[in-house]
Amino acid sequence: LAKTTQPISMDSYEGQEVNITCSHNNIATNDYITWYQQFPSQGPRFIIQGYKTKVTNEVASLFIPADRKSSTLSLPRVSLSDTAVYYCLATFSGNTPLVFGKGTRLSVIA
Amino acid sequence: DAEITQSPRHKITETGRQVTLACHQTWNHNNMFWYRQDLGHGLRLIHYSYGVQDTNKGEVSDGYSVSRSNTEDLPLTLESAASSQTSVYFCASRGTATDTQYFGPGTRLTVL
Numbered sequence: 001l002a003k004t005t006q007p008i009s010m011d012s013y014e015g016q017e018v019n020i021t022c023s024h025n026n027i028a029t030n031d032y033i034t035w036y037q038q039f040p041s042q043g044p045r046f047i048i049q050g051y052k053t054k055v056t057n058e059v060a061s062l063f064i065p066a067d068r069k070s071s072t073l074s075l076p077r078v079s080l081s082d083t084a085v086y087y088c089l090a091t092f093s094g095n096t097p098l099v100f101g102k103g104t105r106l107s108v109i110a
Numbered sequence: 111d112a113e114i115t116q117s118p119r120h121k122i123t124e125t126g127r128q129v130t131l132a133c134h135q136t137w138n139h140n141n142m143f144w145y146r147q148d149l150g151h152g153l154r155l156i157h158y159s160y161g162v163q164d165t166n167k168g169e170v171s172d173g174y175s176v177s178r179s180n181t182e183d184l185p186l187t188l189e190s191a192a193s194s195q196t197s198v199y200f201c202a203s204r205g206t207a208t209d210t211q212y213f214g215p216g217t218r219l220t221v222l
Contacts, residue, residue, distance in 0.1 A: 042213075097155050
């Protein structure tokens with residue numbers, strides 16, 4: 001599975017847009033990029049998944065450039081409730097377990 | 111609504127005891143997973159199953175076992191609990207390879 005690298009932590013003020021970049025230089029053709037969010041004392045939950053270009057849902061946007069060596073999770077106008085750990089994963093289209101790194105700890109400040 | 115549950119939510123046990131953590135899902139998913147989460151290590155895969163009677167070891171499987179006798183349940187057993195197994199344990203399930211993976215609420219286990 002492709003290894004992903006993301007910042008350990010980020011801080012943001014409420015109302016700002018937050019962009020978390022993930023590097024995945026050796027991503028395979030069959031890999032998708034998937035982001036999970038984890039609040040304290042809860043299990044991770046799926047946010048968004050993409051293969052290339054841009055994907056948007058009610059929670060976030062995911063930008064993946066043509067070379068697919070990196071991707072950016074964009075959270076519009078964050079609130080205090082967006083404080084969480086965000087995990088970037090390269091998920092193989094074959095049936096293999098998800099491998100989580102340490103994620104990015106986002107702290108939203110009032 | 112379909113869901114994934116874990117029990118107990120909190121457990122305190124003593125070193126050397128056998129402990130079983132339950133995981134039950136009503137999604138009818140074939141794929142089920144157990145992870146542990148410790149400060150500084152993120153989520154680490156313990157065991158997983160792709161279907162009934164199928165079990166596989168993850169990266170931190172020593173001291174743990176699982177069995178899959180039906181689609182809904184994947185219990186995790188600590189054969190002889192050790193203090194190093196104090197952790198938060200998460201069970202997860204998913205349908206196909208690219209489906210969303212759903213996590214349970216977690217079990218906080220303390221081994222004294």
